[in-house]
Amino acid sequence: MLDLLFLVFMFPLAGFVILAFARGRLQETPAAIVGVGSIGLSALLTLLIGYEFLSTPLEDHAYTQLLWTWMSVDGFAPQFALRLDGLSLVMLGVINGVGFFIHLFASWYMRGDDSYDRFFSYMNLFVASMLFLVLGDNLLFLYFGWEGVGLSSYLLIGFWYKDPANGAAARKAFIVTRVGDTFMAVGLFILYHELGTLNIQDLMMLAPQQWAVGSDIATIAALLLLGGAVGKSAQLPLQTWLPDAMAGPTPVSALIHAATMVTAGVYLIARTHVLFELSPFALNCVGWVGAITLLMAGFTALTQTDIKRVLAYSTMSQIGYMFLALGAGAWGAAVFHLMTHAFFKALLFLSAGSVILALHHEQDIFKMGGLRKQIPFTFWVFLIGSLALIATPGTSGFASKDEILWLAWAGGHHDLFYAGLAGAFMTALYTFRLIFIAFFGQSHGHEVHVPHGLDHSLPLAVLAVFAVLGGLIPLPLESVLPHPHIASEDGKHALEAISVLVSAAGVAVAWFFFHKNRALAEKLARGNLISDALCRLWSSAWGFDWLYDRIFVRPYLWFIRVNGHDFVESFVAAVPVAFQRLHAAAAQSQNGRTRWYAVSMVAGAILMIAMVLL
């Protein structure tokens, strides 16, 4: 069974090829069968392979399947090889499992779009690339998938290509992440030149042998990989693309910009954790990047009015938790949160999609209100997702987030712990602000079209179940990721109680300001100069777009404008001009006047005589 591993990505790839060549000739139903079916087959195969992998443990807890050697030059021989171990199995499960339900939902969501098959071809391409990313046994193969998901993300954000704003969002996503990718590529150069291979297992074995803990080279290599990770995972300082990426269809946001692709950075760092353990400084950076991002994104989420942008900043913030966990050395907890987050955030995005379609593409939460009664099913699943998001006890989010907070505290990273705790308050606040504004209160008279159908409700129901119970899934990570040593379990329950209280406080504050007394919130926000400036700073996501526009975009465009005609050309053009001048000067001397000729002959003769004599 394990030797069928390559089929896991072959199904989506085949789906992509079939749909790409159909070019609009397939009807919706067959296109959906191909597009959703390919992921379904892949998910089924993942189940079977996972069952076999777990029930009959292999010797080194990993299975490697060599496809072929990509190239071989002067000892550089990266291979296309798939590696199945505990970590990649978890990722496979998330990608194919959550991915299947999102595809199913998308087959409902996209009905009536005239590029139905094109949508599914991109989605299948994404899944195939993402599978490359997590199965690749070699950093170059991983990079292949890494760029592939970037491409499909670009194509899907700009899916509705007729609106130039979508194109701009898609370009921004690709280019900003490419900056990170280029850092990562330089990281690969360093790793290859220092350690002589890009095979991940060999690298992880060689690095501790050749590099001392805290050595500069390990720090540089780890920081460059972190550069790639923050680009893909939308962390500081390359986070600016994610909110704009919401221009894509909502199932895309659920699959790519919440559940899978944006967690690739977390996967990369977990996969190369040995390297980060060699560099305490780089590992600290990971933790702080996560902590700062999770807080900044939390504040921004509080001021957004677009339901999808709230969720986008929430995603950024939750991935911040994962980075925080990685920085605290809680590798397993980070991956655990990655999985539970995939469940509840996919659920939140899909139910947001359900809301958006119910209101005929309305995304402004202030134009919603009172939806609790009008679309009760959507309300309930959204509420379940939100409860998991704010880590209510009994949900999957509680299991993973409290694991992170506990390990951060127990590992001695108290500052990270406090950041996480503050983040928990923010999470509860912005989440329930959204719920109170959109689902409670007065209806704004929007015409509501109640979504129905199995392809709409089944994915939401299943994901809701996972959002609650997903925390019970045991992850086979102990053979891949080391578990931090915790001296005693003392205080774990106290911490849990504190974090629950903090979240509850967040909900209470949200209830007070956004349900009970919304006018007060308005007054506070617009009350004086400071709060006004603060609100503007938050709603513009701390002004990063403004800053980058000034530092990068404008100088670039300035150069293009100034040098649009290639200044080198003016030097080249000077050559014929010089020749013309020379010609004009020479032509002057040939004026047909005898006197002039006589004088110049005499002058020439005198000059020559003078030269001879002197």
Added chain:
Amino acid sequence: MSPHDPAILIWLIAIPFAGGLFCWLFERTLGIAFPRWVALFTMLSVLGLSCWLWATGDYSLSGIGAEPKWALEYRAPWIDRFGISFHLGLDGLSLLLIVLTNILGVMAVACSWKEIGRYVGFFHLNLLWNLAGVVAVFLALDMFLFFFFWEMMLVPMWFLIAIWGHDTPGGKSRTYAATKFFIFTQASGLLLLLAILGLAFAHHSSTGTWSFDYEDLLKTPMSAGLEYLLMLGFFVAFMVKMPVVPFHTWLPDAHSQAPTAGSVDLAGILLKTAAYGLMRFGLPFFPNASADFAPIAMWLGAVGIVYGAFMTFAQTDVKRLVAYSSISHMGFVLIGIYAGTELALQGAVVTMIAHGISAGALFILCGEVYERLHTRDIRKMGGLWSTFPYLPPILLFFMMAALGLPGLGNFVGEFLVLLGTFKVDLMVTLVAASGLILAAVYALYMIQRVLHGVSKSEVQAEDLNRREITMLVTLMILLLALGLYPQPVLDASAAPMRALAALYSAGATP
């Protein structure tokens, strides 16, 4: 030695020559369809011949190094007095470039099928002679013969641009572009001739005999100053052809006014003769001076990548846009050649081939867009995605190749160049790597302006026909194959590139 008859090398040059002559001579009597079929058949047969040579030959020998060994070698006396002979030789490097030339030659013929309606016979004469000249440049091992063919590529190209080119309304004329191209190349050719003569004189003064033969000249003893001077002569000549910033301004003009086949030929093949010249002649003749000069050359390459990418973004004419992106990509080739490690050199070879295919395809696409919309101005395009079913995704594919997406050939080449340069010069690598970001910027912006948005033109045109789809899909498959399994190419060029790298490390540490 391979089991082949060395005279095959002559056939590789003579068949397109004869084919071209046929096209021209019998156009009157047999009609204008005749030259097209003859040219297609001719190019397919030499393509078949070169592929057969690849499949059956042994390319483990290197034509580069102190004692060049050729897979196939042909020599006939020509002008004995000056030691000039008709000397041809084939190794893995020249084989790859000849196969590329013939593939793109077939494409050039096929893409002119509808576009060229005037003087069809004479057009194909020029096209095929140009291609024959390029193949001969890749084979010639006598410097006099090399120079002869080097110049011979030029004249047919001038005709192609000047007769069948486009005049930009209110802008530059095709004669202007053709003449600019001619003067640039001619001036640099003069420098090349002087350097060749200087090398021959140096050889004569030390040995007392005249020779223009590659293998004799390799061992010419020279003072360091003279070596540097002659190396510069070769370098500048090739630099203009490649082209390297700041000698690049002829290329956008030539491309924007040339017919499609001319652009395919120019970008896909002619630019590669310069890189080939550096690998075959520039470095082996002057290893020490080249090693001294390498940092400067690499910086020129890095500047070219960045500057070319910036200028690509500024273009509004699609063909000028692709031309500037070629300048940017050839920067990687220049860096790869002068980094001098096997990885970087192999990367340069792959980049040459991948860029030949991708730029060739992009120019074919530009030609097809022009045939349908009658404009090359990006500002008048937009929304093509909804106008045509097949053209937009294919354009997207090749733009993705241009921005270096893994899985396509360009990525393999550029990655190997950067990987191989990293140890040699860190700063150059970092500047060149920023080209990956800049390429994404211009490629995506171009896609936005051409394919996305709302359609601006009302033109209802046919999508790609079967001929065009066949051509483009073939090129797509080749680029994918090169990106996923480049080993056959890498194996063919392994021996010469290894020898070149060895030469380098010997030159760098005297």
